[in-house]
Amino acid sequence: MRLYFYAALAALIAALSFGVYYYHDAYSKADKDLSLAKETITDMQTRQRDVAALDAKYTGELADAKSKLADLQRCVAAGKCGLRVNVIKQTTATPSLDDAASARITPDAERDYFRLRAGIETITKQLTGLQQYVREQCLK
Structure with missing residues (x-):
């Protein structure tokens, strides 16, 4: 009877030992998986913050460039500032035309200039932000 008791006790200890090792390995694997998931989440949060900061930086720079361009456009419209135009004099023109008033661009050309300049500023800031x-x- 004692022999059966010891045999049963040994079998119970062996079964418990197997269970402990089995669940310990499963726990270790789950713990590693959880650590990896936490690291991934932390990395993603860091990247999201970096991207948000990058977006804020270039959005601010774009808004500043548009504001400066709008100020220049108002200054030109008010007549306080002028757009410089490089004019090449043609040799076939009469001398009296060479002494005419300074060259001025048309209102359509002026609008086109500001539209193009705004587009250039936008594309430049977007491209620079995308490259960064x-x-x-x-x-990474």
């Missing part, structure tokens, strides 16, 4: 995003986020 690729360098800082995609190439």
Whole structure:
């Protein structure tokens, strides 16, 4: 009877030992998976903050450039500032035309100039921001 008791006790200890090792390995794997998930989440949050800061920086710069362009446009419209135009004199013109009033661009050309300049500012800021995003986020 004692022999059966010891055999049963040994079998119970063996079963418990197997269970402890089995669940310990499962716990270790789950713990590693959880740590990896936490690291991934932390990395994603850091990247999101970096991207938000990058977006805010270039959005601010774009707004500043548009504001400066709008100020220049108001100054030109008010007549306080002028747009410089490089004019090439033609040799076939009469001398009296060379002494005419200074060259001035048409209102349509002036609007086109400001439209193009605003487009250039927008594209430049977007491209610069995208390049920095690729360098800082995609190439990590």
